[in-house]
Amino acid sequence: MFSQAALAINIALAVATNIFVADYSGQITTLALTESKGNYTVTETSVNKDCAPNPSWLTLDADRGLLFCLNEGLTSPNGSLSSFTIGTNGRLTSVKNATTISGPVSGVIYGNPAGPRAIALAHYAGSAISSWLLTGHGNFKHNQDLTFTLDGPAPDPARQDAPHEHQAILDPTSQYILVPDLGADLVRVFSWDDATLKLTALEPLKPAPASGPRHAAFWNPYSVACEGCTTYLYVVGELSSTVTSYAVSYKPNGGGLSFDQVYKSTTYGLLNLPPGTAPAEVHVSPDNKYLTISNRNDTAFTLAEPDGTIVKSDSLSTFALQDDGSLVWHQLWPAGGSFPRHYSMNAPGTLVAVGLQNDALVAILQRDPSTGLIGEPIARIPVGGNVTCVVFDEQKALGVLGG
Ligand SMILES: *[C@@H]1O[C@H](CO)[C@@H](O)[C@H](O)[C@H]1NC(C)=O
Ligand SMILES: *[C@@H]1O[C@H](CO)[C@@H](O)[C@H](O)[C@H]1NC(C)=O
Ligand SMILES: *[C@@H]1O[C@H](CO)[C@@H](O)[C@H](O)[C@H]1NC(C)=O
Ligand SMILES: *[C@@H]1O[C@H](CO)[C@@H](O)[C@H](O)[C@H]1NC(C)=O
Ligand SMILES: *[C@@H]1O[C@H](CO)[C@@H](O)[C@H](O)[C@H]1NC(C)=O
Numbered sequence: 001m002f003s004q005a006a007l008a009i010n011i012a013l014a015v016a017t018n019i020f021v022a023d024y025s026g027q028i029t030t031l032a033l034t035e036s037k038g039n040y041t042v043t044e045t046s047v048n049k050d051c052a053p054n055p056s057w058l059t060l061d062a063d064r065g066l067l068f069c070l071n072e073g074l075t076s077p078n079g080s081l082s083s084f085t086i087g088t089n090g091r092l093t094s095v096k097n098a099t100t101i102s103g104p105v106s107g108v109i110y111g112n113p114a115g116p117r118a119i120a121l122a123h124y125a126g127s128a129i130s131s132w133l134l135t136g137h138g139n140f141k142h143n144q145d146l147t148f149t150l151d152g153p154a155p156d157p158a159r160q161d162a163p164h165e166h167q168a169i170l171d172p173t174s175q176y177i178l179v180p181d182l183g184a185d186l187v188r189v190f191s192w193d194d195a196t197l198k199l200t201a202l203e204p205l206k207p208a209p210a211s212g213p214r215h216a217a218f219w220n221p222y223s224v225a226c227e228g229c230t231t232y233l234y235v236v237g238e239l240s241s242t243v244t245s246y247a248v249s250y251k252p253n254g255g256g257l258s259f260d261q262v263y264k265s266t267t268y269g270l271l272n273l274p275p276g277t278a279p280a281e282v283h284v285s286p287d288n289k290y291l292t293i294s295n296r297n298d299t300a301f302t303l304a305e306p307d308g309t310i311v312k313s314d315s316l317s318t319f320a321l322q323d324d325g326s327l328v329w330h331q332l333w334p335a336g337g338s339f340p341r342h343y344s345m346n347a348p349g350t351l352v353a354v355g356l357q358n359d360a361l362v363a364i365l366q367r368d369p370s371t372g373l374i375g376e377p378i379a380r381i382p383v384g385g386n387v388t389c390v391v392f393d394e395q396k397a398l399g400v401l402g403g
Contacts, residue, residue, distance in 0.1 A: 017346065018045075018090030018393035019353055020060075020067060021362055025385025026052030028069060030090040030393075033351075033364065033379075042364060042379040050094035051082045056388045059107040059119065062395050066138050067092060068119055070104040072388075079104040081121065083138035090393050095138030101126035101145055106167040106215075109134070110177055111197050118143055118197040120177050120190075122165035129165055129179060129190070131199055144198050150184055155210035156239055159183065166238075167215045171248075172225030176202070176257060180213035182238060187213055189256055202256035205235070205246065212239030217282045217291065218248070221323050232325040233259065234282060234291055241267050241277045243293060245325045262325040267293045267317050269329030274298040280341045284321065286349040290372040291319045291327060294340035294354065301334035314340050316354070316365075316374055333374045336363025342389045351378075355387035362390055 016032035023029070030046045051069035053076070059068040065086045073079040079100045084092040103125025111117035117134045131143040154160030164183035171178060177199065179188040187205035192198060207213045216235045225231070227250035235244050243266075246259035267279040277298040284291055294316055301313040313334040319327035335343075337356035344353050349369035353362055361382045366375040 016089075019362070020058050020090065020092075020391045020393060021355065021383050021387060022051070022055035022058050022069060022389040023360065023383050023385040023387045024054045024056070024072075024074065026055065027384040028055055028058070028067075028084075028092060029383045030092065031362065031381060032089065040364070040378040042381050044381070044383075045089050046091045047384070048084065048092040048094070050084070050092070050097060051080075056105045057107060058389045058391045059109060060391050060393065060395070061109060061134075063113065065395055068107055070107055070121060072103050072105060072125070076102075078102050079123065079126070081107075081119070081132060081140070083140060085138055086393065086395065096140065098132075098140070098142070100130055101128045101147070104130070108168040108170055108177060110170060110174065110192065112194065116195070116197055120168045120199065122168045122179050124164045124166055124182070127163040127165065127183070129168065129188075129199065131197060133197060143196070146199060146201065148181070148184065148188075154183065155185070156212065159212060159239060160185070160210075166213070169216060169218070171257065172218050172220055172231060173227060173250075175254060178205075178216060178233070180216050180235060182212040182214050185209050185211060185213065187216060187233075187235060191254055191256065205233070205257075205259045207235055207237060207244060208240065208242075210239055211237030211242060211244070214238035214280065215282050217284050219284045219288070219291070219321055221288075221321065223288050230323075232262070236267065236279045236282045236293055238278050238280070241273050241279055241295075243267050243279075243282070243291070243319075243327065245327065247325055263327060265327065267295055268332065269317065269319065269327070271329070271332065274300060281343050283343070283345065285369070285372060286345055286347055287369045287372070289321055290330060291321055292343070292345075292352075292374070293317045294335060294343050296339045296341065296357070299338075300332065303334055303336070311337065311359075313337055316340065316343070316352070318372060318374065320372065331373055333365075336365060336377050336380055337361055341387065344390050344392055346392045347394050353390040353392065355390040357386045357388065360385055360387060362387060
């Protein structure tokens with residue numbers, strides 16, 4: 001056995017950071033990123049097809065070395081949930097694949113880290129949430145399906161023909177699951193029974209009609225999560241291309257959440273929003289100071305390929321988070337290509353991996369955590385198909401890397 005210190009040095013020098021990439025052609029690709037004195041190398045180390053046909057989302061179970069993948073099932077009546085163990089060099093080994101309600105696009109693990117746990121899935125096409133009990137070593141079994149209907153006619157009949165659950169996230173205290181519903185203009189709120197992990201719907205947040213809430217992110221300005229601590233929620237409306245911030249209050253006795261709007265702007269801040277912009281992903285940076293949103297279809301930038309070819313690029317918008325929940329415009333920067341459907345930052349906040357759906361590639365951009373400014377690409381790597389999700393493999397066992 002190495003000592004802890006020797007192991008840390010060994011990892012920092014020799015072991016690559018792995019990145020998992022899901023794409024609609026049916027693949028999960030493992031990329032290995034290594035850095036030496038500021039020079040980066042990215043190589044494809046393995047490809048797994050056991051989440052085929054249409055991987056749409058990856059949820060890392062960082063404590064247990066597991067990866068869950070959702071197949072959206074674009075041309076079939078059902079989707080699926082599959083699980084993998086993560087081996088040496090990020091190689092994935094399939095554990096299970098189970099049929100779900102159609103169109104799963106996001107998942108989150110909830111429950112008691114030391115007791116029963118489950119994964120909740122948001123189903124876009126199926127207008128539903130499902131829950132699956134995690135029974136160990138990547139095994140799981142069906143727990144619950146909750147399907148939803150619209151209360152009345154929707155403002156945007158094309159995209160709001162039905163409820164469309166688009167994401168599932170935990171609140172910072174891990175007591176509630178929030179689910180932006182693009183079709184119903186709601187952010188649904190759920191609590192659960194500690195023993196059965198069955199979900200119960202509570203009073204939802206009602207964002208502006210026709211905003212099409214897609215993804216959301218919580219923020220605790222002082223990095224402390226508790227019922228009495230200052231908490232904000234940032235909701236990105238895909239249809240309105242807006243970001244709206246809410247002050248979040250906890251109702252007594254697990255009764256749910258209430259929301260007071262404190263700020264709203266386009267995803268471009270005060271700048272003019274190009275027509276057709278459809279924001280997708282939103283996260284608070286690991287340094288807890290910035291909010292970054294990916295904008296699809298704005299073609300705000302052009303990039304020169306190494307051979308001189310000029311290609312269109314969509315953008316990433318970064319805002320500085322303010323203690324009162326408002327946002328101050330910080331940076332508009334090329335995402336590295338077309339349709340940045342998803343992005344992730346590594347734990348130190350020094351890299352941004354962007355999943356470019358229409359270019360079928362991943363752009364890895366540098367970032368300076370001290371200024372919150374995103375910088376030049378260190379690599380643009382083609383993968384098998386339309387990219388849907390990009391996740392750094394930051395398992396807790398490798399936490400020595402992030403310090
Ligand atoms: C990094 O790349 C630069 C430019 O290609 C090169 O001059 C330098 O020697 C490289 N450094 C290392 C440590 O490989
Ligand atoms: C997983 O299950 C889904 C739904 O039943 C199925 O369509 C798909 O082919 C399965 N995937 C694999 C790789 O077996
Ligand atoms: C598969 O899809 C059908 C039709 O939408 C649905 O009735 C059924 O419950 C789904 N199967 C599972 C296992 O969710
Ligand atoms: C992209 O934007 C253009 C307007 O610039 C719009 O006509 C088109 O429908 C948009 N495409 C998508 C897929 O949203
Ligand atoms: C895949 O990418 C192409 C552009 O390369 C785009 O036209 C198409 O709509 C995309 N399909 C999906 C399902 O993302």
